[in-house]
Amino acid sequence: MALIVTGTIGIDTVYTPAGHAEKILGGSGTYFAAAASFYGPVRLVAAVGEDFPPDHRALFGKFPSIDLGGLETRKGSRTFAWGGKYHANMNSRETLFTELGVLAEPPPPVPQGYRDSRFVFLANTHPGVQMGMLEQLPQRAICVADTMDLWINTAKDDLLALLKRVDGLVLNYDEAELLTGKSNSVTAGRHILDLGPRFVVIKKGEHGALIVHRDGIAALPAFPTEQVIDPTGAGDTFAGGMMGHLASANAKDPGEFDTLRRALVHGTVVASFTIEAFSLDRLLKLTRTQIGERYDEYVRMVRV
């Protein structure tokens, strides 16, 4: 079933304790689409500037099935650029610079041919823009949105309006606290359910994730790994693996608790590869067989 993601494409410069990389391909839509493409076709709606390097564009073609029909290249505009530096424990980072470029302009429209998309992921951007995307996708079977502290602080009304329209929300645990004023993740999750969604996925980085769903709660540790080179994109590929699996599994009710739980294991596994190298470097070498092997390894690690 058709999966669509609306998000950003960025040119990242990243410093981590393991090294640094300049002007590499990044962005929420990029990471999401790369991860989801291992499960089936994924439609990407995003904009870049005239400066977007052909080498970066070519990388999308190296993944199984990323449809770039919704990628708009804007003359006279510049691609979103971001620089960040991770702290010693890789759990926190500071932003070195942000050049909004096309992100400061109106968002790209959803192409007519994409309007039948059933599985919808609204990667992190202004909730008003996310709402505009959602409204262009009337045939959605499930719609999940990501958000961040910036929008909770600056566009809360838009976010609250969006929450009444989506099936699921994905956000970090500190953002869940910021949104609800509740420091306990379970309490924060339940509070968010009261705002509209059927489920919320609370991400805790190296500590895994929690699903708070109207039908239950599930806790998933992250894949315990020693090889952390660059955490950038972990959250977006987590969502990509999750939604990619949902779209490929094509369950009658994709928002059902047990279906989601299995999908989150896929997200956890794909994200664990992402962080093993800068940018998409590890995902470019990834195979479905490797995903399956690590899935089995994860199940062995968490079984009780």
Added chain:
Amino acid sequence: MALIVTGTIGIDTVYTPAGHAEKILGGSGTYFAAAASFYGPVRLVAAVGEDFPPDHRALFGKFPSIDLGGLETRKGSRTFAWGGKYHANMNSRETLFTELGVLAEPPPPVPQGYRDSRFVFLANTHPGVQMGMLEQLPQRAICVADTMDLWINTAKDDLLALLKRVDGLVLNYDEAELLTGKSNSVTAGRHILDLGPRFVVIKKGEHGALIVHRDGIAALPAFPTEQVIDPTGAGDTFAGGMMGHLASANAKDPGEFDTLRRALVHGTVVASFTIEAFSLDRLLKLTRTQIGERYDEYVRMVRV
């Protein structure tokens, strides 16, 4: 099979965002023994002062099977007292005061009748004292020690000597980093295995625990709970549930990877009750049936 714990008995004063309680029963040996007693008899080796209140002493008798034959009451000495205050998120705390009392004196001996103990837990204290206890227990089948930042900073040589003699070590993730200089928990765990133990249990509080064992790695989320009143004793009851289960299961090889993993689920479950009230209040009302029900609930929450 006989389980023994050497640890502290304290009189605690605790402030948490949920309230406060003064001069309540606490201490590592206390919490451990209370938790382990749900699984079978547990021998407690500890000392208190002449000031130890009869009401506190009576509480031990309210648990299924805590053997106080190793509890020494010292004339002219005072019981260890500790005061602490938890921060808003319950994840960190500051010590308000510490009155060592009997802890500044020589440790109590292991009674002759306890020297056949097979399951040994050395709760947190100076590693030199832990070594002295271990040497009085020649028939041990498995010996697990807890430690903390204080000893890593002030008695590292003693701790390193102890690590060559124990089967397992239990410590917090930040203490694992302090001991090894490795911020990645898996890497830190492997490093600790090189120092002697067959396994290390790295505790991450509300984020659960990681077992790094010579035969594999397991990740266990904490039980997701909204009811956190006082986190004091969570780690000690986690260890108590773990060792209590091991002693009751009486496996041929209690340090075997899968046996330990099951034991840690018991530790996780018992600890989740501890934090629902101050001191031993929740454990005093706990039943084996409730432990079994939450065990099943936990398994449902973490199954993949």
